[in-house]
Amino acid sequence: MNKVQIAIIGAGPAGLSTAIELSNMGYDDIVVFDREDEAGGTPRHCGHLGFGIFEFYRLLSGPDYAKKLTKIAADRNITINLKHTLVDISKDILTFSTTDGLVKYSAKRTVLALGARETPRSARLVSGIRSPNIMTTGALQRFIYLHNTIPFKNPVIVGSEVVSFSALMSSRKAGINIAAIIEEDKELNSFSILKSFSETILQTPVKLGYEISSINGDDKEVKSVTISKDGIDETIECDGVIFSGDFTPESALLQENFKDFNFANNSVFISQAFQTTNKNFFAVGNVLRGALTAFKCFFEGKRLAKFIDDSLKQEKLKPQHVKIEADENIQWYYPSLLDLNYPSKILTNLRVNKKTTGRIIVSVNDIDVYEKQIDAKTYTNIKIPREAYPVSKNDTIKIRLES
Amino acid sequence: MKQIDLNSLFSKKTVDFNDNEVFDIAVIGAGVVGCGIFKEFCENGAKTVLVEKANDILEGASKGNSAILHTGFDAPPNSLELDCIKKGYEEYLKIKKKLDLPFLNTKALVVAWSDEQEEKLEAILNKGLNNGVKELEIISNKELALKEPNLSKNAKAAIVVHGESLIDPWSTPLAYVKLGLQAGGKLAFSHEVKDGHFNGEYWEIKTSQKTIKAKTVINAAGLYGDIVDSIKGSKDFKIIPRKGQFIIFDKTAYNLINSIILPVPTKITKGVVITKTAFGNILVGPTAEDQESRTDSVTKKEMLKTLQDKAYDLLPALKGHNITATFAGLRPASDESHYRVMINDEKNWITVGGIRSTGLTSSLGLAKHVYELNDKKYTKPKKAKEPIEIQNITEFQTRDYETSDYGKIICHCECVTQREIQNALKSEIGAGTVGGLKRRTRVTMGRCQGFNCQASVAQICEESKS
Ligand SMILES: Cc1cc2nc3c(=O)[nH]c(=O)nc-3n(C[C@H](O)[C@H](O)[C@H](O)COP(=O)(O)OP(=O)(O)OC[C@H]3O[C@@H](n4cnc5c(N)ncnc54)[C@H](O)[C@@H]3O)c2cc1C
Numbered sequence: 122m123n124k125v126q127i128a129i130i131g132a133g134p135a136g137l138s139t140a141i142e143l144s145n146m147g148y149d150d151i152v153v154f155d156r157e158d159e160a161g162g163t164p165r166h167c168g169h170l171g172f173g174i175f176e177f178y179r180l181l182s183g184p185d186y187a188k189k190l191t192k193i194a195a196d197r198n199i200t201i202n203l204k205h206t207l208v209d210i211s212k213d214i215l216t217f218s219t220t221d222g223l224v225k226y227s228a229k230r231t232v233l234a235l236g237a238r239e240t241p242r243s244a245r246l247v248s249g250i251r252s253p254n255i256m257t258t259g260a261l262q263r264f265i266y267l268h269n270t271i272p273f274k275n276p277v278i279v280g281s282e283v284v285s286f287s288a289l290m291s292s293r294k295a296g297i298n299i300a301a302i303i304e305e306d307k308e309l310n311s312f313s314i315l316k317s318f319s320e321t322i323l324q325t326p327v328k329l330g331y332e333i334s335s336i337n338g339d340d341k342e343v344k345s346v347t348i349s350k351d352g353i354d355e356t357i358e359c360d361g362v363i364f365s366g367d368f369t370p371e372s373a374l375l376q377e378n379f380k381d382f383n384f385a386n387n388s389v390f391i392s393q394a395f396q397t398t399n400k401n402f403f404a405v406g407n408v409l410r411g412a413l414t415a416f417k418c419f420f421e422g423k424r425l426a427k428f429i430d431d432s433l434k435q436e437k438l439k440p441q442h443v444k445i446e447a448d449e450n451i452q453w454y455y456p457s458l459l460d461l462n463y464p465s466k467i468l469t470n471l472r473v474n475k476k477t478t479g480r481i482i483v484s485v486n487d488i489d490v491y492e493k494q495i496d497a498k499t500y501t502n503i504k505i506p507r508e509a510y511p512v513s514k515n516d517t518i519k520i521r522l523e524s
Numbered sequence: 525m526k527q528i529d530l531n532s533l534f535s536k537k538t539v540d541f542n543d544n545e546v547f548d549i550a551v552i553g554a555g556v557v558g559c560g561i562f563k564e565f566c567e568n569g570a571k572t573v574l575v576e577k578a579n580d581i582l583e584g585a586s587k588g589n590s591a592i593l594h595t596g597f598d599a600p601p602n603s604l605e606l607d608c609i610k611k612g613y614e615e616y617l618k619i620k621k622k623l624d625l626p627f628l629n630t631k632a633l634v635v636a637w638s639d640e641q642e643e644k645l646e647a648i649l650n651k652g653l654n655n656g657v658k659e660l661e662i663i664s665n666k667e668l669a670l671k672e673p674n675l676s677k678n679a680k681a682a683i684v685v686h687g688e689s690l691i692d693p694w695s696t697p698l699a700y701v702k703l704g705l706q707a708g709g710k711l712a713f714s715h716e717v718k719d720g721h722f723n724g725e726y727w728e729i730k731t732s733q734k735t736i737k738a739k740t741v742i743n744a745a746g747l748y749g750d751i752v753d754s755i756k757g758s759k760d761f762k763i764i765p766r767k768g769q770f771i772i773f774d775k776t777a778y779n780l781i782n783s784i785i786l787p788v789p790t791k792i793t794k795g796v797v798i799t800k801t802a803f804g805n806i807l808v809g810p811t812a813e814d815q816e817s818r819t820d821s822v823t824k825k826e827m828l829k830t831l832q833d834k835a836y837d838l839l840p841a842l843k844g845h846n847i848t849a850t851f852a853g854l855r856p857a858s859d860e861s862h863y864r865v866m867i868n869d870e871k872n873w874i875t876v877g878g879i880r881s882t883g884l885t886s887s888l889g890l891a892k893h894v895y896e897l898n899d900k901k902y903t904k905p906k907k908a909k910e911p912i913e914i915q916n917i918t919e920f921q922t923r924d925y926e927t928s929d930y931g932k933i934i935c936h937c938e939c940v941t942q943r944e945i946q947n948a949l950k951s952e953i954g955a956g957t958v959g960g961l962k963r964r965t966r967v968t969m970g971r972c973q974g975f976n977c978q979a980s981v982a983q984i985c986e987e988s989k990s
């Protein structure tokens with residue numbers, strides 16, 4: 122059994138920034154693990170610009186950003202064990218699959234920075250044929266940026282989150298024509314200016330309010346998609362389908378190992394100190410909730426370092442977790458535990474499931490203690506402040522949305 | 525940028541026999557049934573060729589099924605199907621021991637969800653006993669709750685079918701083909717049988733590539749069984765494909781049940797099966813939808829939703845677990861419910877058709893039956909000493925990622941290694957299609973469906989082609 126003071130799983134922006142900050146604080150017994158053969162996480166295959174402004178004050182491409190983070194870690198002599206896939210965490214022992222056999226570690230503190238993935242076609246229950254050319258943006262970006270190849274020439278994109286336009290831009294650069302962007306909602310799930318940008322500058326139609334009702338073709342080749350609005354069908358010829366966005370945490374391992382799993386977030390419960398219900402395990406970055414930008418994950422990592430430092434210095438301090446629950450109208454929220462040991466201005470951060478004008482209401486033991494008017498889109502980040510209402514250890518905090 | 529089409533990254537397989545070769549047997553169709561028959565004839569010394577229109581095995585009905593090794597407790601009494609299921613099960617146990625194939629005896633529970641269904645249990649039990657399946661018992665809802673604590677409390681009672689088990693539906697037929705090859709059999713992939721002529725001595729089978737000669741033809745063309753059968757000059761049955769749609773839940777759900785949960789069959793409602801799979805998932809389905817098309821295996825959102833709702837009803841704890849895959853399989857059902865197995869002695873033609881919903885289990889039994897029907901003697905080859913190699917991709921046995929020297933993990937969700945993929949692409953019977961590669965390794969079949977690995981897989985395939 123290998124021993125290490127702090128194990129960080131995931132060498133993306135969140136994991137690396139945690140490691141770097143801990144190193145800045147003087148910690149030197151840290152190992153970062155990643156299953157890929159290169160460190161840097163998801164930005165490695167986001168070849169477009171859009172990274173680094175807040176962290177490094179310059180606009181970088183994803184791969185450059187990943188390289189920069191990795192270099193800082195290397196300069197600090199932080200060990201990064203690549204091609205180490207975490208396959209088990211039961212009994213607090215970290216088991217990795219490696220080409221040298223299974224390797225076990227025990228760590229005083231473990232940070233789970235496993236990132237997120239997009240929801241594929243299957244989980245969306247879309248009708249139609251199966252084909253390798255039905256994929257996610259993540260898969261497409263890897264073709265383009267890691268392998269210099271393209272799988273199709275004329276696909277459609279399903280979804281209109283920021284990442285959908287990332288798919289659009291990457292495709293353009295690689296010589297792929299996007300036949301259309303299809304969005305079920307009546308509005309874009311990202312800044313509305315992107316619609317006119319796509320349509321007028323890129324000549325890519327954006328079909329709002331359309332559901333994709335089937336993927337057509339034969340013998341594994343996509344020929345077209347049928348989309349429908351108000352019961353009227355329309356067919357768009359294409360040779361592939363890109364399902365974009367609808368990120369979900371890479372949390373299967375956690376679901377299997379944490380007795381208390383937060384199904385609403387599809388992740389573990391974490392406090393404002395990023396601590397899970399197992400006091401030696403912390404979680405940070407997109408594994409908490411699906412996709413936010415890299416810089417958010419980077420700064421979360423930085424903040425987490427201080428909490429780890431705290432918890433190592435005060436071994437005796439027992440967390441005082443109060444659970445926060447949210448109803449099904451909330452897309453995700455974090456923190457999902459309130460640790461009474463720490464003062465906090467923010468109770469939780471959240472997004473709503475659909476465009477809503479209404480109120481967010483917080484209750485403690487079913488008594489309403491706070492409410493906030495909102496006019497929010499699905500991509501609006503909403504902060505719920507922690508106000509002066511009393512909360513004690515065995516209370517339940519609930520958040521609901523009334524429209 | 526260069527376009528790479530995953531489908532075209534697999535070279536067409538070539539044949540290694542010459543045009544003058546007259547085989548004893550040509551088996552048409554490399555579904556699980558054809559693969560089993562191929563093995564049986566090869567091992568008995570018949571010069572056998574397996575002729576398949578696709579570029580791999582299992583591209584027809586056999587590509588998607590529930591992977592249950594049935595006991596035959598609910599099979600039609602006194603039928604060929606029942607005989608073959610029982611014989612097939614027995615043979616599987618033997619071969620599994622020899623080759624160390626995966627097998628998990630989960631047992632099945634036929635669960636009654638209403639009083640009306642509960643009343644039927646007795647009859648089902650008796651039918652099973654009459655079918656010679658001895659290990660059956662009825663248990664109360666209390667006992668059921670102990671066995672399956674996560675199942676909805678609405679269950680009334682259940683029958684335990686002790687023998688029902690899970691196997692790997694893909695490696696198993698692959699093992700049959702490998703055994704056949706080892707015993708001297710030949711393969712002809714990408715050879716679609718178009719027509720044929722019997723000259724009194726042997727058949728000249730016209731295919732999309734070359735003409736293949738064989739004294740006896742065994743038609744195991746599954747979904748195309750009736751079309752291929754008309755080559756012999758008479759039409760004896762009609763295939764009516766029956767679609768079965770499935771939902772697969774993520775590995776996180778694997779431990780929610782212990783046994784295969786079967787419905788009580790009723791005339792009106794088609795129940796849903798919930799079972800673990802050999803690969804560590806939970807499978808829900810299949811539906812049963814008759815259709816004209818032999819190729820249309822599209823999934824339908826409404827149907828998948830119905831399955832999902834039904835599954836949540838019966839196993840509420842499934843909520844919150846990710847769906848990793850949805851797919852549909854087509855059963856080669858015919859215009860009558862029984863197996864369509866017949867021999868035309870004048871024409872040296874044997875039909876093995878309409879193997880609707882139990883072919884995975886019965887294939888080895890069917891193979892023995894067909895061998896006896898043929899009633900010819902061949903000289904048995906010497907038994908090969910070398911064991912054939914079957915890569916384990918199930919969760920019942922050690923996986924490659926748990927060993928060492930595998931290179932790296934390519935598909936993270938299913939923990940598929942570089943070595944597993946390379947092995948699957950190698951050799952005479954290596955993957956010949958994208959589906960074939962998935963079935964041999966499970967790449968891209970996990971929760972991310974290729975988000976992480978699809979591009980790497982394409983690259984490995986391309987490298988191995990050149
Ligand atoms: C197409 C696309 C475009 C984007 N564009 C932008 C942009 O322009 N600007 C921006 O700021 N953000 C962008 N983002 C978002 C940004 O990439 C993420 O916010 C950021 O990468 C999240 O960081 P993370 O550390 O939480 O996770 P990740 O970067 O995903 O890192 C997680 C790491 O954990 C590893 N891992 C997971 N499971 C295991 C395991 N079991 N064992 C070992 N290792 C494991 C993974 O290999 C991975 O390296 C984009 C994302 C996508 C998908």
Ligand SMILES: Cc1cc2nc3c(=O)[nH]c(=O)nc-3n(C[C@H](O)[C@H](O)[C@H](O)COP(=O)(O)OP(=O)(O)OC[C@H]3O[C@@H](n4cnc5c(N)ncnc54)[C@H](O)[C@@H]3O)c2cc1C
Nearest residue numbers: 553555557577584585586589590592717746768883884885
């Ligand atoms: C939804 C579903 C669930 C099932 N569950 C189970 C289960 O749990 N347990 C069980 O035991 N069974 C199960 N089955 C049944 C089992 O899968 C089938 O009985 C079996 O696959 C039938 O195999 P086959 O070889 O007869 O047909 P196929 O697999 O269709 O094989 C026929 C082959 O012939 C080839 N072919 C066709 N025409 C030509 C031609 N002209 N020239 C050359 N080649 C040709 C095709 O390409 C194909 O490969 C299930 C089936 C389905 C669909």
